[in-house]
Amino acid sequence: MSVPRQEIQELFKKLVSNESTEQETETFFQLVKDLPEDDVLIEQLDAWWDSVDAGKSRDLVQERRIWQQVREKMNPEEYLPAPVHLIYRRRTWNIAAAVLILVAAGIFLWTQRRPSVDYRQPYAQSLDADIQPGTDGAVLTLADGRKILLDSLKDGLVASQLGADITLQDGRIAYNAAGSKGAQPAWNTITTPRGRQFKVMLPDGTQVWLNAASSITYPTFFAGAERRVEVTGEVYMDVAKDARKKFKVKVNNQAVVEVTGTEFNVKAYTDEATMATTLVEGAVKLYKTTDTSCWHCPQSVISEVKPEKAVSLVPGQQGVITDNAQDQTKNKNSSGILVLNDIDKDKVLAWKNGFFNFTGMSSRDAMNQLVRWYNIEVVYEKAVPEIEFFGDLRRDMSLADVLTALEVAGVQFKVTSGRKIVVLPQ
Structure with missing residues (x-):
């Protein structure tokens, strides 16, 4: 059975903005509960939680309560009783820990021009592990x-x-x-x-x-x-x-x-x-x-x-x-x-402080930063994808981790020999 990802994302946005009806709330929790534990969408939700935990959210108390409910319904045995501070145990995801400080949408790097995301196996994992950060x-x-x-x-x-x-x-x-x-x-x-x-x-x-x-x-x-x-x-x-x-x-x-x-x-x-x-x-x-x-x-x-x-x-x-x-x-x-x-x-000073800040940045400008920092070559198969990013990534991440995060945001590419990356059209 296919997973209604777009519906989950829209319901989640309503939840965190207090716009969800009782029926929509029940539907959301049921859909999330039925997701496989290793589903990539869970990683995206966990990444959003990291952004809340870093103090980036509009309403920490409300949104922490919602996320606590989400994770408890998915894995009740993984959580301790939550006192006032909502302390709990949670696993560490590679991409979540890798820093997507995701704003605006609250789930992952949203784009204004791309209505959905391709959830295929990331090409980034085929990159040479030797391509490390600068x-x-x-x-x-x-x-x-x-x-x-x-x-x-x-x-x-x-x-x-x-x-x-x-x-x-x-x-x-x-x-x-x-x-x-x-x-x-x-x-x-x-x-x-x-x-x-x-x-x-x-x-x-x-x-x-x-x-x-x-x-x-x-x-x-x-x-x-x-x-x-x-x-x-x-x-x-x-x-x-x-x-x-x-x-x-x-x-x-x-x-x-x-x-x-x-x-x-x-x-x-x-x-x-x-x-x-x-x-x-x-x-x-x-x-x-x-x-x-x-x-x-x-x-x-x-x-x-x-x-x-x-x-x-x-x-x-x-x-x-x-x-x-x-x-x-x-x-x-x-x-x-x-x-x-x-x-x-x-x-402006993100680079000096150890981050890429892609907020409001075009895909070409974002890729230019990667070219300089990872010493790679980036070419475009056709037109440059019209994707606007929001969020931060640490500069000490491997190139494979950075590209995996950008794939979640909608950038599609293929890796050729050496240090060359071909960005594909949308």
Whole structure:
């Protein structure tokens, strides 16, 4: 007998929103009771319970009571008498424990365009078990062109340049010497390839976190009236305060972020249509630039930056520079920068805190994150599926576990040889 999954899902949504009639409630519990214990829908319901347990629910007391009833009716012997705190024993599911913090629908990653989910055996299980999540690591390129792989180095001295010692401590690069009067600094670059992330402390004490497929170019000490660095990809910066020296970040020769001391995130991957600067604390000025001069060349040949009209951001705002024509029409200021308010900072900084946050994200953008973090190739058999995701996944999960979760959300794919994944049409 086929399982009426869609009916169970709709009844469950009514239950948790207090919209269920007595008959609908009875029907729901009977349908759930008849489900096999190893049915994938039970995993989805358990995953929803984990989201409630994490405090994400609208009404914990009501929804915990409902879920307690569900699980007791399915397996009465598995539960202890529930006192005020509704303490009970429950099994740990791989996908539930793997973190789907599922919101909105309350059961699993819902999509607006896909009315049902294909509950076939996941293709993800056929993936090579060796495709593990990314880890800390980077390549340090010195001024003379030497490259040092930082992944496996032990703590201690990494290199010395023009009197500046470069050290590795607890997985972070740091510089411990100031420049000599009249001397020119050496410029270094830290690059994170796909599948790597890294943290750097610049000579002035500024801390920088690099996401996968990112880079920062900076001097061994900051000479002159400004502190200048160049970045690509995605970085989070906690800039050391120095009112005498502004801190300027050139992003992909597209824009400049100007600060004195503040915290912000820049996302500027060249394979995406937008460049976004999100302010977490302090204040920044953001402006487009056509300046392509070499900031890490000798100081004598660095040209003055000629900014276009700037926008000032306050905490919680995001400045967006985009090639997307639809987004460009939303721009209401002369700077050419779209300013968004009330940005979800937890979503923006999810990568830094060990998560993927897919809420409101298209399938292409979600897969791009997987490409960078797991160092895989993703191609689309036909058109990119129009699926909008909601939820979080931990970045320390194996690729197979992540793809299994996305399959539940409606993404269909096949695994070919090597590290290539083909996304199938809906």
